């Protein structure tokens with residue numbers, strides 16, 4: 001008899017301080033669930049609905065039954081026979097990559113004067129999956145086309161380019177870039193109020209009116225950047241979701257973990273990338289996972305969120321929360337939502353012990369906000 005419930009192996013509950021999320025790594029989506037349901041899904045999988053309902057308080061029974069029925073209808077859980085329970089093992093979230101480097105960021109402005117062809121050649125040997133060219137300012141559109149052409153000759157799978165809307169950056173110009181460079185998968189045109197083209201052939205084309213003039217625009221934490229995906233979920237268990245297997249060259253040619261990081265590993269003019277990578281500190285940020293970060297370790301989004309290590313709340317504490325995060329997981333509110341208070345109002349930071357939550361204060365805040 002098929003009466004035992006199990007989560008589909010791609011559906012994974014992640015517990016936060018106030019609420020949990022149920023990640024659907026196949027459909028790349030997520031659902032908020034109460035922490036009490038997280039406990040049921042993790043501790044009572046393999047039981048019948050009736051067995052679960054016997055375990056909960058009388059006043060919660062109806063609600064729990066509704067939740068389970070909902071999850072069944074939406075195919076987060078399924079029913080199977082007792083003897084088949086072992087046939088559906090949970091996901092083992094291991095992560096590995098055969099490439100030495102998975103992503104490269106190259107920042108360019110009008111003063112950058114390093115040799116792009118040499119860099120492209122150096123990068124090619126690393127077999128990086130993604131190269132991101134971030135062109136903040138430049139003389140003209142032909143220079144943009146020339147750079148894209150140089151990096152398109154590497155064997156990367158994906159060339160993503162951010163560049164400003166210079167005079168002459170027309171729909172025809174954009175189409176020509178994509179036509180000529182099959183590795184271009186994304187063009188992001190900044191300082192551009194017009195949205196003249198969406199996607200074309202293999203590339204997505206996006207526009208923003210924002211003026212992005214330097215690397216300091218990076219590190220934003222936003223729902224829009226969450227990546228509820230198997231690869232991110234698995235990588236985030238043991239690695240940094242932004243800097244793992246990343247290398248960057250800033251506008252001055254300095255080799256770094258990312259252009260916003262402080263530490264230099266040499267200048268591209270006189271340091272081959274491989275030599276920079278041999279520096280003992282080069283990989284030290286790669287293994288910092290979200291479960292080690294103050295506040296993030298209490299956040300239900302931590303396995304789909306980017307982990308910025310360049311802009312952090314306490315520069316002396318590499319485990320402190322991303323500075324540009326505007327979410328407070330202790331009250332489940334974003335800064336632009338009614339009732340938001342900052343994380344700092346919910347506890348105290350300590351370099352030795354991390355963030356210490358003031359549970360009583362948070363309980364009172366949540367009672368006022370949510371009535372619970």
Ligand code: SF4
Pocket residue numbers: 218219220242243258259260261306307308309310311
């Ligand atoms: S560490 Fe932060 S600033 Fe650097 S690339 Fe990642 S998100 Fe951007």
Ligand code: SF4
Pocket residue numbers: 221290295296297299300301302303305306321322325326327329
């Ligand atoms: S607290 Fe902010 S930065 Fe940390 S995981 Fe949550 S949303 Fe991301």
